[in-house]
Amino acid sequence: MAFVHYVVEQARERLVMMNEAADILDVARHLQAGTDMVVLHDGRDCLSGILTKTDLVERLARGEHLHTHAPVFTVMRREVVTCRESDDLRALWSLMQERGLKNLPLVDGADHPVGVLNARDALECLLRETENEEGLLRDYIMGFGYR
Structure with missing residues (x-):
């Protein structure tokens, strides 16, 4: 069984965290620089x-005027699906597919952000796990190690 802790290092590298009082423009600059x-x-x-590129584009497409120097808490998404290191990656992958999520904030026990789980990292880990299981099954069927 694969857990989030298998991809925690990648999640930590993806974390871009800012204070909710930061200007929308400052957050947008991080998003422009390749952060999702x-x-x-x-x-x-x-x-x-959280704030994503998609959040900003959707607001602009609806014709909302964004004041770039307004605090980001005026436009951020407050209801956020999060994950923890002990969560099952298969369940999270299913949830991400079901809700169309590309990233999930990774939080510790005190709800402090410690990373961002990316769907690609989760899928790669799940694929490695499946390949390992196939190898073990093949070895079992072929009788390796059972002499």
């Missing part, structure tokens, strides 16, 4: 929301 999601925190470093 900015994780936002309150003054105590607890997760308070």
Whole structure:
């Protein structure tokens, strides 16, 4: 069984975290630089929301005027699906597919953001696990190690 902790290093590298009081423009600059999601925190470093490229594009497509120097908490997504290191990757992968999510914030026990789980990393880990299981099954069927 694959767990999030198998991909935690990649998740930590993907984390871009900013204070929810930051300007929308500052967050947008991070998104422009290749980041898919900015994780936002309150003054105590607890997760308070996220902002993605898709969130901004959807608002612009609806004709909303964004004040670039307004605090990001005015436009961030507050209801966020998160994950923890002990979560099952297969269940998370299914959830991500079902909801069309590309990334999930990874939080610790105190809801402090520690990373961002990317769907590609989850899928690669699941594929490696499946290949390993196939190899073990092949070895069992061929009788290797059972002499």
